[in-house]
Amino acid sequence: MSKQTTAFIQAYEYIRDKILNGELPSGTKLVEERLAQELGMSRTPIRESIRKLEQEGLIKQKKVINPTEADLRNIFQIRILLEGFASRCAASYMNEETLQRLEKCISIARSGSTEEIMKANKEFHDLIVQASNNPVMIDIIDRMQSIIYLFRKTVVLYKRPFLIDEHQDIYEAILAHDGDLAEKLMKQHLQADLDFCLHLLKQ
Template sequence: MQSIRKVEPAYQQAYEIIRGMIFDGTLAAGQKITEESLAAILNVSRTPIRESLRRLEQDGLVMQKRVIKPTNTMLSEIYSMRMLLEGYGAYQAAGNLSDDKKALLPECIEKAKTGSKEDAMHYNTVFHDTIMEACGNSYMLDAYEKMRTLILLFRHDVVFYDRPHLQEEHEKIYHAIVNGNSDQARQLMEEHLQNDLEFCLAVHEKQK
């Protein structure tokens, strides 16, 4: 079990540790959590725990003192919003993405193809983040970050890097962006995310 270090604010460390416990399943979906139990585990007072739980509630990972239990309906609604936001992000990226950011996209695709599962997940995230940053809207980016957090929780048991045609779809999005085709970039991103959703739902149903 990790412990709190003195070099960083205790609430920040507590937040990161508890968030990691949710993602790795140490704190299971639906599990009731208390300030007292977490403070004892991390060997800190309840004050940093209280602040970290407040942040986790804002992230959508904790609700009414329980770890969120994602449902298919929740995921479908999140992806509907994600298609709107990332579709717009891809549209904007086709006209606004800097050359160095454009160069990062094929690098992400290649490393996701050849790396480990962890590499694939990381570089897929970087690919989407890089495109989304082009929207230049801090409110949209905040909403995107919250949705991504919930999607990562839902994907905990989904072997997502094995989804068919994932990187091929990324390549098509990349080419639309570098060619400055905003409408095509938006359409391809929305189609890509719809395929993501259908894959996640299908795998989740098999795991029930």
């Protein structure tokens, strides 16, 4: 790996993590010179990192995103469509080993720490998306992971009601090979996430 590529990855992860852990709150303007000084590198990898984070939806016009109602609706519309379809596919194609991992995610999310719940929540959704066996769909969701993380953090930290119970219902529909129900439940689950985030946004 070239020095330039290594610097880009380092800068990208540094800025992304600061946004995701709240050190760079919504609305913060990113100054290339300052970030380059902090990391001891040129402005080129910083600029490339900011461009990538803009593509991922975490930065808009060199400022940390402050999601509007329209941003929330747009992102969740994509997730509802894709993850709903992925749940239908999972009901047909998910193997026994993956079903066991899905069930374990629910178990961890009921009793784990906040960090463990976050990881289990992510894995639950990732396993279902991967079960679609559709590389284009998987790639689209993968490129949205950073912005999805922010919303996932919101529903976990603010303890959205019935979150894990809904995961249980989706799992049981997939286990029963009921594609119609699995798709319907996933769409309702993500709509409830959206409604919860919109409610917090308006407060």
